[in-house]
Amino acid sequence: MKNKGAVFFDVDGTLIDWTKKIHVPTKATKKAIEKLKENGYLAILATGRPKNCIDEGILDLGLDGYILSNGAYAEIDNKVLFNEPLDNKELKVLLNFLEENNVVYMLEGQEYNYVLDMKNNKILDLIREANLNINNFKTEWDKDTVKVSKIIAVAYDEKSFDIVVDRFKKEGYAFMSNLSNGGLFEIYKAKYTKGYGVDQLLNLLDIDKDNAYAFGDGENDIEMFQSVKYGIAMGGYHKRLEPYAYDFTEDVENEGIEKALIRLGIISDSLVEI
Structure with missing residues (x-):
């Protein structure tokens, strides 16, 4: 069955917020991602972190793929698509x-x-x-x-x-x-950005940009927002990200991902139980 679309998630300031000691995704975030996958959407990480810095709390989300190191590395279904180290x-x-x-x-x-x-x-x-x-x-x-x-x-x-x-x-x-x-x-x-990784995965998976969503809060999420139709800025976002955002949601502490996914119609309010 063809996927309905793909949702890309930044880590720091989006899935977690280590500045507020939130080191693992909240129960509401985990449940919301579980439901969006059940509804036919792929859930993919897009982060500046390398693979060794993806901890158990993120891995436990059961994501379908990873764009890492700001787009220098990508994999889907445990298959490495590219890995471009520095010269x-x-x-x-x-x-x-x-x-x-x-x-x-x-x-x-x-x-x-x-x-x-x-x-x-x-x-x-x-x-x-x-x-x-x-x-x-x-x-x-x-x-x-x-x-x-x-x-x-x-x-x-x-x-x-x-x-x-x-x-x-x-x-x-x-x-x-x-x-x-x-x-x-x-x-x-500079060649490798989250947007570069998103473009490669959307092309490989034959998913139209109009069916692609991204959650982020940082300056390095700009290119990712440009590669999808729906870029959702988390609460506390970097001011440079604002012009590229389709919509805005609350921060990690206030369940910004869950609330935005409901508002976008990807999951139903009645399906998310804490």
Whole structure:
């Protein structure tokens, strides 16, 4: 039977909100996704996280597919469609520059994350706040061979971010800053976005854009919203996302996903029981 459509879900600020200590999807969110699948829609994750950072609470949703690392990796029904790590020669230049400018970093691969020092307080704070599995981190690795899709950098001040952007902005990288949240910023190849992953999956599954929905809250959800007809911005969304949203809903804490799916007619109010 042909699917009615596909619904794509961001993780942080959408399915969960680690800033509010909501580390697993709520019961209402889980039930709503279960019902939308029963109603003939595919439920697909679309996140900046790599596969190793998708924890049990998300996996327990029984999603049909994954777009990870901002679109650099995708799979459907446990089949890998593509996996595009950063070029090691370019990566080495970038990492050497970060180290020379005292910018702490974490490398995100699909199997593991890689750091220079597990005792670094900034790295430990990131692991704790984002509820990451410390067993998925390695300190023994080689810049010439490591396979990673994205870099999480921890700036000491806003100047650190500006220095990195100025040096590498013409080399095909994208930068997403969240300096107010512990000084974090992301570095990844601009070619790969959530929108890129969504386009590939919709084409493969023969699902029209008019039957595609997406939930997100961040700046890196813009391209995803452009690739579907119905982009739903969660409460607390980034201001740059607003022009691209079809509609708006409440935040994770106030069951924004459940309420929007009901309003969109994908699930029935009477079907969702907590």
